[in-house]
Amino acid sequence: MAVDATAATGAGSTSATGRSRLTESFDTFLNLLTAQIKNQDPLSPMDSTQFTQQLVQMTGVEQQLLTNDLLEKLVGNTGSGIQTAVSLIGRQVNATSADAKLAAGKAEWNYKLAAEATELTVEVLDAKGNVVQVVKPTDKGAGDHTFSWNGKDRTGAQLPNGGTYTLRVTAKDSAGAAVVATPFVDGLVTGVEQVDGKTLITINGVKIPWERVTSIRQAEAAPPPASADATPEEDTALAA
Structure with missing residues (x-):
């Protein structure tokens, strides 16, 4: 090298x-x-x-x-x-990114608060930077959080699937100082490509620069499918 x-x-x-x-x-x-x-x-x-x-x-x-x-x-x-x-394809990774794709009427983000907040606002922005939804979560503790969005804008209209949306988190502590909020994605890497000289990986349908990956782990193995001929008691025994 x-x-x-x-x-x-x-x-x-x-x-x-x-x-x-x-x-x-x-x-x-x-x-x-x-x-x-x-x-x-x-x-x-x-x-x-x-x-x-x-x-x-x-x-x-x-x-x-x-x-x-x-x-x-x-x-x-x-x-x-x-x-x-x-080498990341098929691996479960965490990567810093505020983007998520709306699919099946749902989009999900993760974010981490560096400290406990007393004021917390979560905004969903479309590709043009317009705020389409605003939520004030009640869980304001330090650590990791998950935010799920049903794909509806502030008027209650359902937005079409396929679009990429960005999460913006604004948090303040009891003294009014800003609390650092870091959005990230957690998912399986399904693709790699180069665009304009940059290497991008695909996670949950969103393309993210590979250097934003913060952790890598083996993908969780899916449970074996239950036999069609097995009785409920047999399924329970197999699961045990």
Whole structure:
């Protein structure tokens, strides 16, 4: 991994140097071109084909540098983030995130209060940042809490499934000081992908940067299905 990191660093330095030289060359080229246009012979104007070709070459070099930047990001992610994230598939994880997807008329969040609060307000925001629901929970103690939402807005209208909503928690103590509230998700990792050079994992239908994972554990094994031919007494004995 150290070798990969060194190579990526070296590639980054090379791209940065190349971009700096390209900028200087392009500025020089424009200055020379401007001077030529100003001082050209009106009876024998300069051939526009040459400087057009030079512009095309400059553009090609710039595009190559941008491609190098993208490749550097991919190399960095492939060497660390994507490999680590893939190993999370099928694992139960906690990750800091305030997002949840509304499915089957329900969305659920978890949040942690750093201390006991005397004032506590929970707001649900849509993708545009609009507050669609406001609740004042009665459980204000320090520690982990779960908030379940039935998908209805403040007018009582049921919102459509499939949307991603954000939880905003505002808490204050008896002195009026803010209490830190950290939202998080707890669920099974079902997918990994890269978007714009970032590695994202899917938890409960929501895509979250993999570096936000705070804990990992084995997925809980599902109980074996009861035999269709078994009697209630046999089922009880199997469960025991």
